[in-house]
Amino acid sequence: MNNGHHIVVLGAGYTGMFSAIRLAHRTRRTGVKITLVNPSSRFVERLRMHQIAAGQELAVHRIPHLLAGTGVTFVQGTATAIDPENRSITVDGFRSLGYDRLVYALGSSTDTGSIPGADAHAFTLNSPEIAGRFAARLAELSESGGTVTVCGGGLTGIEAATEIAESHPGLDVTLISPDEPGGMMGGKARAYLYRALDRLGVTLETGARVTKVLPDAVELGDGRIVRSDACLWTAGVKVASLAADARIATDDRGLILVDATLRSVSHPEIHAIGDAAAVRLPWGQIHGTCQSGLPTAQYTADTIARLVRGKAVKPFRFGYFHQPVSLGRRDAVIQFTKADETPRRQCLTGRSAVAYKEMVSGSPLKTYRLSRRMNVTTIVSKGGRATRTGSD
Incomplete structure (x- = not known):
């Protein structure tokens, strides 16, 4: 044929x-x-x-x-x-x-065009090259200390904030979100998430909306200025x-x-x-x-x-079926869900969740290789x- x-x-x-x-x-x-x-x-x-x-x-x-x-x-x-x-x-x-x-x-990609200064002064996870430049900036800050802001409390923001805090314990990491991070999870998984953020020393600014990104700070909707030696933007997407x-x-x-x-x-x-x-x-x-x-x-x-x-x-x-969230390399939480993504009662935490999340993250490449012949x-x-x- x-x-x-x-x-x-x-x-x-x-x-x-x-x-x-x-x-x-x-x-x-x-x-x-x-x-x-x-x-x-x-x-x-x-x-x-x-x-x-x-x-x-x-x-x-x-x-x-x-x-x-x-x-x-x-x-x-x-x-x-x-x-x-x-x-x-x-x-x-x-x-x-x-x-x-x-x-x-x-x-899609992260949208930095809706907030003044985000496109000029914030990093994103839109490509390995941009993420690499952000990593280089963190390495510079680690030598003298500094404050890192992660703007956006969705799953990407949570994973980024915890990964940075674990890899760079000398930096002050602040997660800024207008909504409650992990708000889509059930009570048990959300409580575990908050304990992990506290353990890693991540400062939460919830109910706060960023209105401007400055070269060395972010401005919030209530007029407060939060110091930011490096800003990672994870809020909002565009196609x-x-x-x-x-x-x-x-x-x-x-x-x-x-x-x-x-x-x-x-x-x-x-x-x-x-x-x-x-x-x-x-x-x-x-x-x-x-x-x-x-x-x-x-x-x-x-x-x-x-x-x-x-x-x-x-x-x-x-x-x-699930919401897998890594919390650094040594911790994770998995919230199991109904079809419409509302949370079920079951969740997975700790080492079992780490193994589960790694399986999820690595599965696409394994799927591609197997799909060449089956x-x-x-x-x-x-x-x-x-x-x-x-x-x-």
């Missing part, structure tokens, strides 16, 4: 990489051609970026090596425009790639404007609006996955995490493989009745 289909995958993060490798395995006898486009040849483990920021050395994984033996063509470059009417992509402003189907997996610029239907945040099969409602030959897709289920809209992103990639690879063969597809179903599932829960619709 040789249908000459060309599928382009934009973005080689967790979801784009998995969809490309799984799709290659699922379509290996159909003559489908797959091209993966990404600005860098390095595969970035976003789940470990806080470790780089704290000064730890991590293994470097190259995309061509991960794709070896799959038949996927890797194009290193930045997608600068999409022409959905002619089904083509412009790479680096001049190279054109045609496609029959497009998998849009460009993900690329590429889809909206191409007049592909998006929501007010720029996420591609998709149907029940994760296909664009305006251009059904475009499949959106991970952080780039506005995926609504009966219980609500999923948010960007590796936990939800990998299942969208798996589902989309399987869906395209079925469509190429002229087969019918079923709607996407997914349910959350179908490996990343869907832990389909959510049961909470995600069923009348069309199932």
